[in-house]
Amino acid sequence: MKLDLGNPAWRNTLPSTRSVVSDAPVAACAFSRDGATVGFGLGDGQVRLLPTDIKQPASAVAEPVHKGAVLSLIGDPLGDGFVSGGDDGRLVRVALGGGATEIAHQKGKWIDKLAGHRATGAIAASVGKMALVVDKAGDVREFGPHQSSVAALDFSKDGSRIAAAHYDGITVWSIGPSGTAVTLPPRRFAWRGSHVALKWSTDGKFIATGTQENDIHVWRIAQATDMRMQGYPAKVKSLSWSADARWLYTASQPVFTAWPFAGKGPEGKPPLQFGEEGAGLLTVVAAHPTAEYVAGGYDSGELQVGDIKTRRSAVLKMANGAAITCLAWSPDGASIAAGNDTGDMLVIDLRR
Amino acid sequence: MALIASKSAQVPVTVLTGYLGAGKTTLLNRILSEQHGKKYAVIVNEFGELGVDNDLVVNADEEVFEMNNGCICCTVRGDLIRIIEGLMKRKDKFDGILVETTGLADPGPVAQTFFTDDDVKAKTRLDAIVTVVDAKHFLGQLGQGTEAQEQVAFADVILLNKTDLVSATDLEKVEAKIKAINPYARIHKTEKSKIQLDAILDKGAFDLKRILEFEPDFLEHGHDHNHEEEVKSLSITSDRPVDTDKFQKWMGAILQIKGPDIFRSKGILSIDGAPRRYVYQGVHMMMDADWGTPWKPGEKRASKLVFIGRNLDGDNLKRGFEDCLK
Numbered sequence: 137m138k139l140d141l142g143n144p145a146w147r148n149t150l151p152s153t154r155s156v157v158s159d160a161p162v163a164a165c166a167f168s169r170d171g172a173t174v175g176f177g178l179g180d181g182q183v184r185l186l187p188t189d190i191k192q193p194a195s196a197v198a199e200p201v202h203k204g205a206v207l208s209l210i211g212d213p214l215g216d217g218f219v220s221g222g223d224d225g226r227l228v229r230v231a232l233g234g235g236a237t238e239i240a241h242q243k244g245k246w247i248d249k250l251a252g253h254r255a256t257g258a259i260a261a262s263v264g265k266m267a268l269v270v271d272k273a274g275d276v277r278e279f280g281p282h283q284s285s286v287a288a289l290d291f292s293k294d295g296s297r298i299a300a301a302h303y304d305g306i307t308v309w310s311i312g313p314s315g316t317a318v319t320l321p322p323r324r325f326a327w328r329g330s331h332v333a334l335k336w337s338t339d340g341k342f343i344a345t346g347t348q349e350n351d352i353h354v355w356r357i358a359q360a361t362d363m364r365m366q367g368y369p370a371k372v373k374s375l376s377w378s379a380d381a382r383w384l385y386t387a388s389q390p391v392f393t394a395w396p397f398a399g400k401g402p403e404g405k406p407p408l409q410f411g412e413e414g415a416g417l418l419t420v421v422a423a424h425p426t427a428e429y430v431a432g433g434y435d436s437g438e439l440q441v442g443d444i445k446t447r448r449s450a451v452l453k454m455a456n457g458a459a460i461t462c463l464a465w466s467p468d469g470a471s472i473a474a475g476n477d478t479g480d481m482l483v484i485d486l487r488r
Numbered sequence: 489m490a491l492i493a494s495k496s497a498q499v500p501v502t503v504l505t506g507y508l509g510a511g512k513t514t515l516l517n518r519i520l521s522e523q524h525g526k527k528y529a530v531i532v533n534e535f536g537e538l539g540v541d542n543d544l545v546v547n548a549d550e551e552v553f554e555m556n557n558g559c560i561c562c563t564v565r566g567d568l569i570r571i572i573e574g575l576m577k578r579k580d581k582f583d584g585i586l587v588e589t590t591g592l593a594d595p596g597p598v599a600q601t602f603f604t605d606d607d608v609k610a611k612t613r614l615d616a617i618v619t620v621v622d623a624k625h626f627l628g629q630l631g632q633g634t635e636a637q638e639q640v641a642f643a644d645v646i647l648l649n650k651t652d653l654v655s656a657t658d659l660e661k662v663e664a665k666i667k668a669i670n671p672y673a674r675i676h677k678t679e680k681s682k683i684q685l686d687a688i689l690d691k692g693a694f695d696l697k698r699i700l701e702f703e704p705d706f707l708e709h710g711h712d713h714n715h716e717e718e719v720k721s722l723s724i725t726s727d728r729p730v731d732t733d734k735f736q737k738w739m740g741a742i743l744q745i746k747g748p749d750i751f752r753s754k755g756i757l758s759i760d761g762a763p764r765r766y767v768y769q770g771v772h773m774m775m776d777a778d779w780g781t782p783w784k785p786g787e788k789r790a791s792k793l794v795f796i797g798r799n800l801d802g803d804n805l806k807r808g809f810e811d812c813l814k
Contacts, residue, residue, distance in 0.1 A: 159579060160578075160579035161576070161577050161578075161579070163577045178579070179577045179578045179579040180578075180579035203543060204543055204578060205574070205577040205578040205579070206577075207574055207577065223546075223574055223577075223578075224543070244547050245547065246546075246574060248570070248574070264549070265549070284549075284551040284553065284566060284567070285549065285551060285566070285567055285570065287566070287570065303551065303553045303566060304553070327556075328554070328556040329553065329554075329555065329556030330553045330564075330566040332566075347556070348553075348555065348556075348564070348566065348569075348604075348605070349555060349556050349557055351556075370606055371605075371606065371607070477576075
């Protein structure tokens with residue numbers, strides 16, 4: 137779907153939005169694999185499901201899936217439901233009807249971050265110093281321990297490897313075939329400091345991290361060379377690669393900020409910054425699943441969508457003081473879901 | 489409309505340190521099991537140690553890392569940043585968070601986490617470093633390593649515990665030793681870690697500016713005691729006004745070089761031409777500063793600096809500070 141941000145409609149009116157309020161912060165949001173449902177992980181342990189079509193009636197409040205807070209949520213790579221992780225140590229598969237099945241339970245630990253891989257149906261979860269991988273057959277394998285807790289993880293493009301971020305660098309593991317205990321030795325990529333965010337590029341060639349020192353670090357996997365982007369005023373907790381892997385979008389700036397990875401890469405070049413300056417700093421960025429658009433949420437609560445080709449942006453939601461905590465695109469790129477730290481769940485229809 | 493000053497929304501965090509067996513676990517168990525109408529999250533190192541199964545208890549691994557900024561004492565607890573971020577996602581808010589450090593841990597990295605991370609600073613504030621001291625074994629522990637001494641040096645509040653196990657004379661000796669290391673910490677004498685929780689939690693004991701609002705002569709309490717101590721406090725006073733530019737340069741340089749040895753620093757400055765006191769407090773190289781209460785008309789203006797640390801060179805510090813005076 138094409139977004140014509142030059143159309144005056146984008147300047148004059150906000151897009152059609154469903155807003156549902158919870159009294160717990162929204163920790164994570166995601167679309168289901170088929171795009172028909174949005175899931176929101178809440179601080180009271182609920183996974184709230186809403187239809188992507190905002191004209192359909194909203195579902196009722198659900199039973200809590202976790203005892204404490206939901207910490208992470210992804211669309212289930214194996215079906216049209218969701219997978220959530222919580223501070224009760226449980227990794228749970230949430231069916232569309234609301235039924236929950238436990239995949240793993242690590243008492244006294246937190247299931248902190250999740251990643252899913254659609255083609256292989258695998259799920260990766262960070263649990264303390266370990267990374268868990270649950271494959272299509274339900275086989276759970278552990279990778280680690282890493283030198284510190286795993287702060288973020290992601291699958292490679294083909295799903296054959298996972299990368300985990302921790303202190304002083306990242307570790308890349310080959311997952312290997314289902315049911316085997318044999319693990320190839322991991323590859324370590326070192327850079328001092330604490331790495332708090334990680335995204336594998338959509339072409340599989342790069343891994344980008346955000347560090348505690350407000351930098352971004354990017355490794356070229358094949359050559360094991362690395363680069364560093366500095367000058368951010370805050371930690372960059374959100375990174376997103378464009379669908380064509382030509383751009384790395386980064387949060388912690390007042391406008392959309394994209395590092396160029398086409399051709400020789402970004403070394404020695406400034407990033408492309410575009411769009412209207414928003415209120416505050418971007419807390420979350422998410423690239424469109426197929427096209428040249430990007431969505432961004434601010435610490436002020438503002439939401440914008442940008443077009444890197446025309447370098448325009450449009451406001452999706454005005455600032456209200458509640459920081460945006462999560463952001464997701466529907467698979468068809470026609471809807472955006474977002475949540476904030478005071479409990480607003482938004483589903484935005486971008487069709488004009 | 490009535491004007492009401494409400495408490496800031498930041499959750500107070502208490503760092504609980506103390507040598508092995510001093511009584512930290514007893515205190516934490518009391519905090520978790522007693523009916524006090526408050527909700528505290530407790531971050532511990534060893535899950536099993538606490539006898540209670542409570543979802544307010546979070547297990548941490550004391551993961552310390554060095555900031556990649558060229559500062560050798562800028563060590564931070566990354567696990568704490570992540571845990572606090574996670575706790576803030578919960579629906580139910582906390583009246584306070586307690587962070588236990590292992591008996592042999594340096595409280596520096598925990599304290600420094602609250603200076604370093606913007607998200608942690610936005611949601612929480614360091615309320616106090618509370619050190620539990622074993623009255624019976626403290627003097628012996630001093631000989632076994634640097635930890636017992638450093639934990640006292642870092643403290644804002646000290647629970648001098650197990651007082652029932654020592655004679656009055658021995659207790660006096662222990663107290664004198666504590667005061668020789670750190671005369672600015674408030675000492676509570678306890679048996680079996682029994683204390684009114686509101687005497688130690690949410691008192692703002694770390695924040696010198698807040699203390700001074702209630703106790704303007706707080707820094708006058710301490711006198712430098714025994715100059716033979718390896719870890720001790722040292723104070724410098726002057727009634728001449730301070731030149732801020734010179735002071736900042738000097739303090740920056742001192743902390744750059746001596747940061748690892750300076751556990752705590754705090755001070756009130758009479759800045760040349762400023763109507764208010766300038767108040768600061770620091771842990772190793774990290775420092776927070778703010779304007780405090782105004783000087784009253786006719787009040788005698790004076791500056792006082794306090795350092796608590798290892799191998800402090802008093803003469804050198806005094807000379808350096810004098811160069812910052814008008």
